[in-house]
Amino acid sequence: MDHFIASNSGSRYVVRHNNFTYNASLWNIIDAHGYCEVAGRGSFTWEVYDNTFTLPPSLDAVMHFRGGQGVVYNNNFNSSDSGPEWAIHLTDYMTCSPPCVDTCSGYPCKDQITHSYFWNNKKNGTPFNVTNDCPVVLQENRDYSNSQMPGYTSYTYPHPLAGGGVLSPSPPKNLRLR
Numbered sequence: 001m002d003h004f005i006a007s008n009s010g011s012r013y014v015v016r017h018n019n020f021t022y023n024a025s026l027w028n029i030i031d032a033h034g035y036c037e038v039a040g041r042g043s044f045t046w047e048v049y050d051n052t053f054t055l056p057p058s059l060d061a062v063m064h065f066r067g068g069q070g071v072v073y074n075n076n077f078n079s080s081d082s083g084p085e086w087a088i089h090l091t092d093y094m095t096c097s098p099p100c101v102d103t104c105s106g107y108p109c110k111d112q113i114t115h116s117y118f119w120n121n122k123k124n125g126t127p128f129n130v131t132n133d134c135p136v137v138l139q140e141n142r143d144y145s146n147s148q149m150p151g152y153t154s155y156t157y158p159h160p161l162a163g164g165g166v167l168s169p170s171p172p173k174n175l176r177l178r
Contacts, residue, residue, distance in 0.1 A: 007043045008033035008067075014047045017157060021054040028089075029053070034067025035111035036093045036100035042067030042111030048075065049154060053087075055079040061089040061131075069115040071149050072130075077123045087123055088130040090116075090144060096134035104137070113138055117149035 004020070007013055015030060022029065032043035047070050053062055055077060062077060065088070077087045094100050094109045108114055118130045129146040132138050140146065 003031045004029045006031045006033065007046070009040045010042075010044045012043075012045045014155065015051060016047070016049050016155070018051045019054070020051065023056055028061050028064035030063040032065045032068050032070075034091075034093050034113070035109070036102060044068050046070035046072075047154070048072045050074045052076045053078065061087065063088045065090050065113055065116070066093055067111040067113060069113065071117045071152060073117070073119045073121060073148070075121045076125075077121070079124065087128065088118060088121065089133055090130055090138055091133035092137040095137045108143070109137060112143070114143050116144040117152070118144065118146050119148045 005013060005015060011032075020029060030048055032046050034042040043066075045068055046065070048063065049071065053075065055062065056079070063072065065072075072088060075087075090113055091097060092104075092109055092112045094102060094104045094112070102110065104110070104112075121128060130144065132140065132144075138144060
């Protein structure tokens with residue numbers, strides 16, 4: 001398995017309140033593709049918070065965001081790897097990881113990371129910032145910030161529609177067949 005979550009084509013996802021345990025190296029556990037990497041458009045939005053990752057050493061990156069916008073916070077990464085801060089990577093494939101069939105002629109590039117916030121993520125209990133693999137395009141405090149998103153409120157947990165039981169839709173009413 002390459003990814004637990006791999007997204008593109010205008011996707012939106014929320015990953016929260018999970019315990020991930022991996023015994024083997026993967027590419028990236030949580031992933032958001034940008035433009036040029038897959039046919040069609042990149043990811044649209046993502047939220048990843050309040051998760052715990054127990055990981056083997058020598059993992060390339062736990063999360064790799066190449067497109068979209070979102071928040072990543074309150075995640076704990078536990079590993080015996082004492083190397084560089086590797087857990088969360090940002091990049092833009094249109095400019096920094098060719099080949100791409102399109103070019104970026106102005107700001108922002110198509111489907112690039114924008115309006116994204118990363119805070120209170122910890123590796124073995126120590127806070128860390130994201131790794132920006134494409135500083136020529138992605139600029140801190142313009143496209144992303146290593147601080148809490150102003151005015152942000154997370155989804156209610158558990159979701160109010162869950163009600164602690166199994167969801168079952170109501171039957172249709174006033175249905176007519178022609």
